[in-house]
Every structure is written in structure tokens, then in C-alpha cells.
Amino acid sequence: MPATTLDLRETPPPERHSKIHDSFEALSSGETLRIINDHEPKPLFYEMQAEVEAFDAANYRCEQDGPEKYVADLPKQ
Numbered sequence: 178m179p180a181t182t183l184d185l186r187e188t189p190p191p192e193r194h195s196k197i198h199d200s201f202e203a204l205s206s207g208e209t210l211r212i213i214n215d216h217e218p219k220p221l222f223y224e225m226q227a228e229v230e231a232f233d234a235a236n237y238r239c240e241q242d243g244p245e246k247y248v249a250d251l252p253k254q
Contacts, residue, residue: 179250180208186215186245197221201229201251210251217241218249225251 181200185193193214201210212218217239225232231253239249 179211180204182211182213184213186213194221194224197251198229201225201232201253204253206231206253208253210253212249212251214247214249215245217247221249 181204183196183200185196188196197210197212204210212221219239222234222237222239225237226234233252233254236252237250239247242248
């Protein structure tokens with residue numbers, strides 16, 4: 178069960194990554210941030226993998242749930 182869910186589809190693109198990083202940082206170890214996006218967040222995955230030590234890339238999950246709905250889980254170690 179995700180600790181926090183962010184639906185970013187109505188958030189302007191320039192504001193999304195900072196909102197995600199702030200929410201992820203607020204998580205405790207072992208919690209997961211779920212994001213809902215209008216496109217596959219693959220660039221975000223690579224950014225998190227490279228820059229966020231606490232990001233558990235091995236347990237990252239993303240599923241498409243409609244033409245413009247992607248649900249991604251970003252777990253924190």
C-alpha cells in the first residue's frame with residue numbers, strides 16, 4: 178500500500194519533478210510513493226536511479242492504466 182499518492186495529470190510539467198522529489202523525501206524508509214501521470218515516467222525513473230540514493234530501483238513498478246494514465250510506484254529503501 179503506497180504511503181502517498183500524487184495525481185500529476187493536472188500539474189504543469191515544470192512543477193512535477195520537484196513535487197515528486199519533495200514527496201519522496203518526506204517518506205520513511207520502506208514506504209512507497211505512487212504517482213499517476215499522463216505519460217510513462219521513464220525519464221523520472223532514470224533521474225531517481227542516478228540521483229536519489231534511497232530510491233529502490235529494483236522494486237520500481239509502472240503500469241499503463243488507459244491511454245493517458247500511468248501508475249508508477251517509487252519505493253524508498
